[in-house]
Amino acid sequence: MVTLTLRALAERVMRSDIATVANQESALPGVAKMTTQTLTPARARLNASYRNLTLWTLQGWIAMFFIAAGYAKLSEPMENLVELMRWPALVAPEMVRGLGVAEIILAVLVLAPLVSWTHGRPLLVMAASGLLALEAAMLTLHAAGMDVGPAVTNLILIAMTATVLWKRAREVR
Structure with missing residues (x-):
């Protein structure tokens, strides 16, 4: 059971590596994607x-x-x-x-x-x-x-x- 859960999580991380680099979605469930905020003057x-x-x-x-x-x-x-x-x-x-x-x-x-x-x-x-x-x-x-x-x-x-x-x-x- 644990190995299946870890294997599924590892597959999800590998699939979303490119999406994570492109900042489209987080690799881990429950983790929000990064955002960039520019400060106003x-x-x-x-x-x-x-x-x-x-x-x-x-x-x-x-x-x-x-x-x-x-x-x-x-x-x-x-x-x-x-x-x-x-x-x-x-x-x-x-x-x-x-x-x-x-x-x-x-x-x-x-x-x-x-x-x-x-x-x-x-x-x-x-x-x-x-x-x-x-x-x-x-x-x-x-x-x-x-x-x-x-x-x-x-x-x-x-x-x-x-x-x-x-x-x-x-x-x-």
């Missing part, structure tokens, strides 16, 4: 608007996170930073403060297109690349130190920053 603009809004939201979140993190590294005493994150105890205080300055500068550059769209987009791509490198290094550091919370936070930040970098870099070309 208005729909394409709306999709681009949604994408742009999503990217600006991600850019804003990234900027807020790194401005806050950089400010904390600049303003908090080293004892507090060591309690919050273990790694500042392993490096010089000047490196922690320098990292805070770098985070703030890169976060502000992520928002550079707000000032000048022509000159800001390349700065945004450069800043997103820098933040992505920084996030990858910090992920490695947190994963090696078995800090699960900061490692997960870095994974989320990497996903957000990589998305912004990928989509905005395509716009610059």
